[in-house]
Structures are given as C-alpha cells and as structure tokens.
Amino acid sequence: MAEPMGFFTDTTVCIGCKACEVACKEWNQLPATGGGVNTLSGDSYDNTRRLDGQTWRHVKFIEQFDESRQQSRWLMMSDVCKHCVQAGCLEVCPTGAIIRTEFDTVVIQSDVCNGCRACISACPFGVIDINPVNGTAMKCTLCYDRMQAGLTPACAQACPTQSIQFGPISELRARAEARVQQLHEQGETRAYIYGDESILGGLNSFYLLVDEPEVYGLPSNPKLPSRNTAPAASLSAAGAAALGLLGLVSLRKRRMDRLAADRKVAATEEGGESDA
Amino acid sequence: MPDTFFTEAPHWQWWIIWYFFIGGIGGGSYAIAALLHIFGEPEDRPIVRLGYYIALPSIIVSGILLTLDLTRPERFYHMLVQSKTFVPAFKYWSPMSVGSWGITLFGLFAFLSTVGALAETGRLPWSGLSRLNQGTLGLVINLAGGLCGFFVAGYTGVLLSVTNRPLWSDTPLLGLLFLLSAFSTAAALLLLVGRRRAQPESLEWLSQIDSWALILELVVLGAVILSVGTVVAREVLFNAWGVLLLVGVVLAGILVPLLLHWRPRLLGAASPLGAAALVLLGGFILRVVMLLSSEAV
Structure with a gap:
C-alpha cells in the first residue's frame, strides 16, 4: 500500500474564489448543476449551496453579521469528502461499489453502484448524492486517476492561496500543527484542527477552523452508522422471540382450555349415562 | 444541533414506504402461519395456508418495489453477486446486504410452503408436494421460513437506524417497532381475508395476538419518542407529521382497534372488520411518518 494521502484545508487563507470548484468540475467532467441555468440562493453569495453528485467541491461562505449589521465576519471553507479512516459509506454499501484505495482514500466505483442510496444516509457529513447524469452515487475521489499518475488533485493544484494542501497524511498533520502553533502565537487562539484521530479514526481530509464545527456546518462528534447495528438487531431479535413465545403460550393455553372443556363434557355425559 | 442534522436525506420515499408496509405484512403473515403450523391445531390450516398465500405475492411485490427504487434498477443483482465475477x-x-439475502431466502421458503399448501388442497396435480408442509420437512421449512419472516418484518427498521439521519439513527428501537407493526398488520389482514374460510377459534386467536402486538407496539412507539431526545423530537415530529402519528397511528391505528377487540359489539357485526382495516391503515401511516418526517429535515 502506498502512503496514506489526503488534504489539509487551512480555512484561514481561503478567499472564496471557487477555483477549486471549477477545477474539480473540469477535471472530472462534471456538468453544471441545473443544466447551467444560474439560480441564486437568495440568502447568501454562495450559490453552490451544497455538495452533491455533480459538485464534489463546495466553498462554503459563512456570512456572520450582528443585529446592527455594523460588525461582520466572513468565514470560507472549501468543503469536500473527508475520506474518513472509518468510513460510514463504505460500511453500509451492499454492492461493494465503495472501496478503500491504496492511498487510504474512499472511492465509489460508478460501474458497480446501483443507486440504493444507503451511503447517502450513512455519511455523517452529507457529502454523497446521486449524480442525475448516470444515476449512481458520486463524490470526490481525491482525484484517484491523477494520484495514480503521480499528479496533485485538481482542486489543490488550482488553489491560489494554498488553502487546500495535498500530500502524505503524516506530513500534512505536522504542517497543520505548525500552522495552529503559528496562529496561536499571532493571537488567533481559536485556531484548531478538525479531523484528528479522535474523529472516525482520523479524517484524511482535515481542516483548520477558527470557530465551532457547527458554525461551518460540520458535526462536532460524527459517528459511524454501525454504532446502532448490534443494539437495533438485538432488540428486534428479542421482539421476535417475545412474539414467538406469545404465540406458543397462547396456542398451548387454547389447547389446554379445550381439553379441559372436552373432559367436562365427557364427565357430564358419563354422569348422565350412569343415572340412566 | 444534534450531529444527525448535518446529513443528507437518501430520498427513500413512496416505493420504500409501500415496500416497508407490504414486506412487513408478508414476513408477519408467514411468521403467524409458521406459529400455527408448529403449535396450532388441524382446524387452523385455512389460516396457515392463507399466511403462505399472502407471504409469497408480498415478497415478490417487495422485490419489484425495491428494484424500482434503485436509481439503476437494471443493476439490482449487484445486491447479491459481485458485478464482474458473479x-x-x-x-x-x-x-x-443482509436484507437482500434475507428477502431472497424468505422468497424461497414462501414459495415452498405455497406449493405445499396448493398440493394440500388438491390444486396441484402432484399431491406428493404436500409433504413440503408435513412431518420433519414441513417443520424445518416452517421454522426457517418463520425466522426469515420475522427477519424481513424487522430488519427494515434496523436499516433505518444504521444511518446517520435524524430520528432513524437517534434510536435503536425502529427495528422492534416495525417488527411489532408488521406482526399486527399481518394478523389484521389474515383476519380480514380469512374471516369466511377460517374456524372461529383461529379468528379468536388472531384477534388476541393482534391485541397483544398492538399493546407492545404502543409501548415501543412511546419508547421511540422518549429515546430520540427532546431536540430531535421537536425538530422532526413537532409538526404535521407528529399530528399524523398521534391521530393516524396511535388513535386510529392502535387505540380504536384495541377498543374494538375488547368490546367487539361496539360497532355490531362490522367491529372485527373495522378493527382490522384500522390496524392496516395505522401500520401504513406509521411507515409514512417514520420515513417522510426524517426525509423532510
């Protein structure tokens, strides 16, 4: 296996240019959403709005204003599949369409996927969706094709501010630590890494954030769907056992009641005969 | 905000709602038939056979519904075999994955038992096939098929819980809830369809276990609401879906049928029919609410 590879996205230097979104669409030949008809979100300068089957990179704009609209802050974050070390989508996929590659990334093989959509509801980050063009679930592949040829993924290649950095995970982790240290020294003490080993065994696409995860639309404690498998299956099995037992006991009781009634009738008849 | 609110809906909607309802009835019908086959009396046979007759078409329709729900239906077999190597x-x-195999196996047992039942009543020219429902072979088929029936009835709720979606993955109780509801709707359908051909003892027993399943279902439904926590309940169910759950499931689908089972003369001769119809309606609405309320978030 090759070395685990991934993205480190430093949101403090993202300028929201969306070059990554465009580079991703170009390289992966993803069509414009809605056939290229431009629709506006109406409540934000962000008109991409979300990741889906045709949008594998999405620069989130977090536009914060106070009541008087005097104070404002813009946070920008280029969102993408997190290529989780413990991946919920890979866990639930029934067809084996979702695989882990030699680079420790998670890829959906669109020739295998049959569109059951289990992965969509399993992803803790809402990354995956169906691409209406081919009807299969799609998401970022971390440019698996480019990586196999030794190239940098299109988004990281296009990023003008190096907000998106690509490389071996161990190297990126060290770089991220140094950057957090540097920001703390400069007075930005809120800076921290989202996606270390405490989250799903580590996110191979991790982030430097300066506010709570929820502010960026990220869950603070994402979990694997399989956390529920054993309890849910056991409770159902217990229910089945209880219903089976209920059936057994009620049918036995019915038989016993009938035998008792028959005996009573027989006894009465016998009594009647002896009288005669 | 709970972590489950950062996820995307899979758009499991009407095909799946109908599948959950019909598949549940199929699994439940076979399970009831198997219980009567193993522990019942000879006069229960009409209901046993009816259970098989409901199970087989139900599971066939379920397979069709599930295939239609795929965005690439022609690849349905990828659920069972690897697409390139088979x-x-x-x-x-x-x-x-487990569910796909469970449905397939269940279909096999439902088919065998149906063939046996048809042979038993002389509707097939080969009377020897009635052995499928007799002796050790019949016992084995009914045990295995009954277990598969319970599985088909309950795994759908487990499948919903093994996601990261609001409501579904916030409780481990949906599998149990769907299992109980499948059992009660199956008993109701057997009562409804079997009322002319079955012995009163069989119908009496069906009505009894239907009541028990409904009581358990009510308790588990309460536990589901408590277990998801106040934030999830407020966001997902404090709206029209919650009202539908209360009126359509709790009141019309559980409490009124229980009352009619308890006081069968309340609506005259129509009481058993009304109760059964309401249980079926409630079971359907339960699946509508459980799926669409979470999909709407």
Missing part, C-alpha cells in the same frame, strides 16, 4: 456478495455488517 461471486456471491455478502456483507454481514451491512443491513442492506
């Missing part, structure tokens, strides 16, 4: 594909930790 080697069986089975992931015991993926509810969807």
Whole structure:
C-alpha cells in the first residue's frame, strides 16, 4: 500500500474564489448543476449551496453579521469528502461499489453502484448524492486517476492561496500543527484542527477552523452508522422471540382450555349415562 | 444541533414506504402461519395456508418495489453477486446486504410452503408436494421460513437506524417497532381475508395476538419518542407529521382497534372488520411518518 494521502484545508487563507470548484468540475467532467441555468440562493453569495453528485467541491461562505449589521465576519471553507479512516459509506454499501484505495482514500466505483442510496444516509457529513447524469452515487475521489499518475488533485493544484494542501497524511498533520502553533502565537487562539484521530479514526481530509464545527456546518462528534447495528438487531431479535413465545403460550393455553372443556363434557355425559 | 442534522436525506420515499408496509405484512403473515403450523391445531390450516398465500405475492411485490427504487434498477443483482465475477456478495455488517439475502431466502421458503399448501388442497396435480408442509420437512421449512419472516418484518427498521439521519439513527428501537407493526398488520389482514374460510377459534386467536402486538407496539412507539431526545423530537415530529402519528397511528391505528377487540359489539357485526382495516391503515401511516418526517429535515 502506498502512503496514506489526503488534504489539509487551512480555512484561514481561503478567499472564496471557487477555483477549486471549477477545477474539480473540469477535471472530472462534471456538468453544471441545473443544466447551467444560474439560480441564486437568495440568502447568501454562495450559490453552490451544497455538495452533491455533480459538485464534489463546495466553498462554503459563512456570512456572520450582528443585529446592527455594523460588525461582520466572513468565514470560507472549501468543503469536500473527508475520506474518513472509518468510513460510514463504505460500511453500509451492499454492492461493494465503495472501496478503500491504496492511498487510504474512499472511492465509489460508478460501474458497480446501483443507486440504493444507503451511503447517502450513512455519511455523517452529507457529502454523497446521486449524480442525475448516470444515476449512481458520486463524490470526490481525491482525484484517484491523477494520484495514480503521480499528479496533485485538481482542486489543490488550482488553489491560489494554498488553502487546500495535498500530500502524505503524516506530513500534512505536522504542517497543520505548525500552522495552529503559528496562529496561536499571532493571537488567533481559536485556531484548531478538525479531523484528528479522535474523529472516525482520523479524517484524511482535515481542516483548520477558527470557530465551532457547527458554525461551518460540520458535526462536532460524527459517528459511524454501525454504532446502532448490534443494539437495533438485538432488540428486534428479542421482539421476535417475545412474539414467538406469545404465540406458543397462547396456542398451548387454547389447547389446554379445550381439553379441559372436552373432559367436562365427557364427565357430564358419563354422569348422565350412569343415572340412566 | 444534534450531529444527525448535518446529513443528507437518501430520498427513500413512496416505493420504500409501500415496500416497508407490504414486506412487513408478508414476513408477519408467514411468521403467524409458521406459529400455527408448529403449535396450532388441524382446524387452523385455512389460516396457515392463507399466511403462505399472502407471504409469497408480498415478497415478490417487495422485490419489484425495491428494484424500482434503485436509481439503476437494471443493476439490482449487484445486491447479491459481485458485478464482474458473479461471486456471491455478502456483507454481514451491512443491513442492506443482509436484507437482500434475507428477502431472497424468505422468497424461497414462501414459495415452498405455497406449493405445499396448493398440493394440500388438491390444486396441484402432484399431491406428493404436500409433504413440503408435513412431518420433519414441513417443520424445518416452517421454522426457517418463520425466522426469515420475522427477519424481513424487522430488519427494515434496523436499516433505518444504521444511518446517520435524524430520528432513524437517534434510536435503536425502529427495528422492534416495525417488527411489532408488521406482526399486527399481518394478523389484521389474515383476519380480514380469512374471516369466511377460517374456524372461529383461529379468528379468536388472531384477534388476541393482534391485541397483544398492538399493546407492545404502543409501548415501543412511546419508547421511540422518549429515546430520540427532546431536540430531535421537536425538530422532526413537532409538526404535521407528529399530528399524523398521534391521530393516524396511535388513535386510529392502535387505540380504536384495541377498543374494538375488547368490546367487539361496539360497532355490531362490522367491529372485527373495522378493527382490522384500522390496524392496516395505522401500520401504513406509521411507515409514512417514520420515513417522510426524517426525509423532510
């Protein structure tokens, strides 16, 4: 296996240019959403709005204003599949369409996927969706094709501010630590890494954030769907056992009641005969 | 905000709602038939056979509904075999994979028992096939098929819980809830369809276990609401879906049928029919609310 590879996205230097979104669409030949008809979100300068089957990179704009609209802050974050070390989508996929590659990334093989959509509801980050063009679930592949040829993924290649950095995970982790240290020294003490080993065994696409995860639309404690498998299956099995037992006991009781009634009738008849 | 609110809806909607309802009835009908086959009396046979007759078409329709729900229906067989090598594909930790195999196996047992029942009543020229429902072979088929029936009835709820979606993955109780509801709707359909051909003792027993299943279902439904926590309940169910759950499921689908089972003369001769119809309606609405309320978030 090759070395685990991934993205480190430093949101403090993202300028929201969306070059990554465009580079991703170009390289992966993803069509414009809605056939290229431009629709506006109406409540934000962000008109991409979300990741889906045709949008594998999405620069989130977090536009914060106070009541008087005097104070404002813009946070920008280029969102993408997190290529989780413990991946919920890979866990639930029934067809084996979702695989882990030699680079420790998670890829959906669109020739295998049959569109059951289990992965969509399993992803803790809402990354995956169906691409209406081919009807299969799609998401970022971390440019698996480019990586196999030794190239940098299109988004990281296009990023003008190096907000998106690509490389071996161990190297990126060290770089991220140094950057957090540097920001703390400069007075930005809120800076921290989202996606270390405490989250799903580590996110191979991790982030430097300066506010709570929820502010960026990220869950603070994402979990694997399989956390529920054993309890849910056991409770159902217990229910089945209880219903089976209920059936057994009620049918036995019915038989016993009938035998008792028959005996009573027989006894009465016998009594009647002896009288005669 | 709970972590489950950062996820995307899979758009499991009407095909799946109908599948959950019909598949549940199929699994429940076979389970009831198997219980009567193993522990019942000879006069229960009409209901046993009816259980098989409901199970087989139900599971066939279920397979069609599930295939239609795929965005690439022509690849339905990827659920069972690997697409290139045709080697069986089975992931015991993926509810969807286990479910696909469970439905397939259940279909096999429902088919065998149906053939046996048809032979038993002389509707097939080969009377020897009635052995499928007799002796040790019949016992084995009914045991295995009954277990598969319970599985089909309950795994759908487990599948919903093994996601990261609001409501579904916030409780481990949906599998149990769907299992109980499948059992009660199956008993109701057997009562409804079997009322002319079955013995009163069989119908009496069906009505009894239907009541028990409804009581358990009510308790588990309460536990589901408590277990998801106030934030999830407020966001997902404090709206029209919650009202539908209360009126359509709790009141019309559980409490009124229980009252009619308890006081069968309340609506005269129509009481058993009304109760059964309401249980079926409630079971359907339960699935509508459980799926669409979470999909709407």
